[in-house]
Amino acid sequence: MSAWTSAGVSIGISSVDRKDSSHSVCHVMAPSENCYRWTADMRSILRSVFLSHSPTRKVLGLCLARPCNTNRLCQECAMPSASQSHHYDIHVFCCINERAPGHPRGSCTARGSQALQAYMKAQGKALGLGSRVRINKSGCLERCELGPTMVIYPEGVWYTYNSEADIDEILEHHVLGGERVERLLLEPGQTRPRPTDPPRLTLQVADVSLTAPAVKRFVLRSPDDTDLPAYPAGAHIDLFTEPGLRRSYSLAGDPADREQYVLGVRREQDSRGGSSWLFDQLSANSKVTASVPRISFALATDATMHTLIAGGIGITPILAMGHELKTRSEDYHLHYCTPSEAETPFLKEVRSVFGPRVTFHHDGGDPATGLDVQALLADPVTGQHIYVCGPAGLVESARLHSSHWPEEAFHSELFAVEPATDELPNEAFDVFLSRQKMTLSVPPERSILEVVRDAGVAVETSCEDGLCSCCWTRLLGGEADHRDHVLSSAEKLANESIMICVSRAADGETLILDL
Incomplete structure (x- = not known):
């Protein structure tokens, strides 16, 4: 006997006489326990069961009269009966379907489902659910525009999910608590995302x-x-x-x-x-x-030394980093640039958190007399990471003088963008919204964000200057002209995401967005 699962249905294939395939049967093992003799109509059986989203149904005229419900090998289909095999109380099927890069429908895998399914399986094991809950990989569940998707049986409840937090909530409330997670539910027949209010x-x-x-x-x-x-x-x-x-x-x-x-x-x-x-x-x-x-400005997890540089109000995220670094074993030091001690935000807290691990650089309002960024960053050290937050001039100076460092060792956050001296040329282009099945034209004088918003598609936004990552969108196809200050050079080269408030399509490209 061989068995496989997809779309919430367990399928077994067996034969009484291995030399005679006419005796083979298909046994829809879970959750229906219906048996079918293997015939040329098998494709229609499977399609009817899978795509109905109701796997307990019988395909009339093809279902064998007697199901496998005895405590011995079924004489009709030579398969172990239900009581002889291990039964799970709950089956979870996570779609991990893949499509070619640039396919307009995208896929659950393109939206991160494989890593999330692996996370759910690991979390289920950590919670001790392995003996009663089976978390399976599934082929296409035909709800690509809503993905990643999963279906949980025996209830037949469908969810869309996007993060490990969503997985944790489903495990805690549905699998353990028996309560549906309303905000992630998919309705029967639903093919497009519902408008949602962000938390x-x-x-x-x-x-x-x-x-x-x-x-x-x-x-x-x-x-x-x-x-x-x-x-x-x-x-x-x-x-x-x-x-x-x-x-x-x-x-x-x-x-x-x-x-x-x-x-x-x-x-x-x-x-x-x-x-x-x-x-x-x-x-x-x-x-x-x-x-x-x-x-969007996080501490590295693989660093052995953290060099923190803050300018003025740029101390705020750096101060939180200091709190966290106190609990970790890595080395760290802060260089804090302000005009004077009296003009140093959070001075008392910085001294309390960093103690001897801070050097103040008071420049009297002339940055040229303050921190020597070039000297500080002259010699790269393996395992050392740099974090810079403050005025654009400070951030760009640190970026320039760390250009010989590994790119992944440099982290920065800007609070404002300097006015551009030269405006980049803009051309019109099209975007296809994969989840909405909608093509939109973006004229030269407008952003993707503005056009998407006018089309009635809700997108989270904040700065609209390419600084905050709020409008981050997964890019499913097409080459982008990245103009943001969030993505690294490697991330821009990978071309897997885009900040739609400022970035555009490369010449002659149509962008496929996960919206």
Whole structure:
């Protein structure tokens, strides 16, 4: 007997007489226990069972009258009966179908399903579910535009999922708790994604203080004192200000502290409503809406030495990194650049967190007299990583003087983009939205984001300058002209994702987006 599974159905093939294939049968073992004699109509049997999304159904006229339900080898089909084989309480089938690169429908594998299925299997084993839950790989489940997808039997519940967090939620609530995860459910017959509201947090201001001239420290907590979503060092949240704006702010606190988020905000002279609104409108007990934390500036996990460079308000993500590094065994040192001690945001906290591992560089307002970036980065050291956050001039100087370092050893985050001296030429091009089955034309004067938004497709956005990674989109086909400040050179060369707020198509290319 041989057996295989797909789309939530276990199929067994056996024969009483191996020399006579006319005696072979197909046994749909789980969850229906229906048996069929192997005939030329087998293709129609399988298609009917698989594509109906109802694998307990019988294909009338072809199903054998007596199912395998005895405690011995079934005389009709020579297969072990149900009671003789190991039974699982739950079968999970994760689609890992692949298609050729650039296929307009994409595939679950192109959207990360293989790694997620492996993660789910490992987590199931870690939770001790191996004896009663089987997590299977499946071929195409014909819901490509909604992928990655899985179906869980015996209930026949379909989910779409995109992250390890989604997997954890499905395991915790559905597999262990018996409750469906409503936000990930797929409806019968659904072929396109439903519009969804991204998760939002309501936060209450617990404290506001001035940490340097024109720089305020905001402490935000949950109004009901529950734990806030966890975040790694280097993460940021977006605040939704009253004028209808959305602005990103790095988290400066200790990532281990789930009770509060700490922000540092500099009041910008040419503020478009973000920092000025926070300064003028937020005080103790005020409430503000925020996104959940996101990360695009993370500590390397394979470094033996971390060199951190912060300029002014750029200390905020670096301070969180200091908190985390204190708990790790790697070496680290901070170079902190400000005009003077009095103009140093978070001075007391920086001294407390970094202790002797910080060097202050006060330049009196003239960066040329401050940190010698070229000398600091002159000699690459194996295992050493560089992290830079601050004004564009500081970041670009560090990038320039570390050009002889391995590219993966350099990490940076910008808060603002310097005005371009030369505008890049723009040409019109088309994009195909794989999940929506929609082709859109992007004229020279508009961005992909603007065109997609006008078409009624919801996309998360924030800075719209190619800085924050909020509009990160998987690229399924076509070559992009990458113009963002988030992706590394290697990531741009790999051409697997795109920031649709600023990047465009290369000449003559049509982009296939996972939207």
